[in-house]
Amino acid sequence: GKLSINDFEIGRPLGKGKFGSVYLARTKTGHFHCAIKVLFKSQLISGGVEHQLEREIEIQSHLQHPNIIRLYNYFWDAKKIYLILEYAPGGEMYKQLTTQKRFTEAMAGKYMYEIADALSYCHRKNVIHRDIKPENLLIGAQGELKIGDFGWSVHAPSNKRQTMCGTMDYLPPEMVNGNSHSDAVDLWAIGVLCYEFLVGKPPFEHENQADTYSAIKAGRFTYPDFVKKGARDLIGKLLVVDPRRRCSLQEVKDHYWVTSMLDSCRRAAEKQKAERAA
């Protein structure tokens, strides 16, 4: 029969998003864990984002990938809309990054492989995310990256102007210039993401917006000394002003630095498993 909130036991609140809260929950039958995002219709309407939510639901409910949070189902009552989402116990990526200041090369490289795999799956379905940043990423039970929020995704190509309420550090030159954009915006964003994973702050961050904008449009940024050659090579192939010249997601997955970091993560996991078994 029709799914309703009464089919779930609501647990602790996990946190607040922009338009509502997220709760840990489980089904009454089978105790299946999930995360329920509760959105207030009134806030969506006053925020003028109800169509964006419809698009988010339409897109995320059709995506099934190990590095993308599943949207299992949704329903509503008089005042609220409930999204039944996959639960990622590791919590938010940006909290991890804030706590650790910056990630090791091995972690950053593994996360780059995972997000490139998730985005190539999205791009094959003609979905561009458009809002890749640590705040929209979660961490799964095995420490894997999960894209958690499709609030800004659209079907490519698009020239939708959006009112940025979040950071603009991840915006590519073509969006700063208001040109129409393609799935290459996600390539730029994972270049920014890789830099932020390794350095602890994004490459174009400046005191004032004007400096950030001009740095983005010029693709002007520098590396701290500790960023090594392999990572610089990958970032340098993604943070390219001309969207047509950015390397592809497949080239990210095949990049020598990513594959070597992935191998070192796998070896470390094997070693841990062997020690636990010992």
Ligand SMILES: COc1cccc(-c2nc(Nc3cc(C)[nH]n3)cc3ccccc23)c1
């Ligand atoms: C603002 O802080 C927020 C907001 C929303 C969720 C969390 C949060 N989420 C999840 N997992 C999730 C969330 C979703 C949609 N699926 N799996 C786990 C956590 C663990 C510790 C703290 C916080 C957590 C935080």
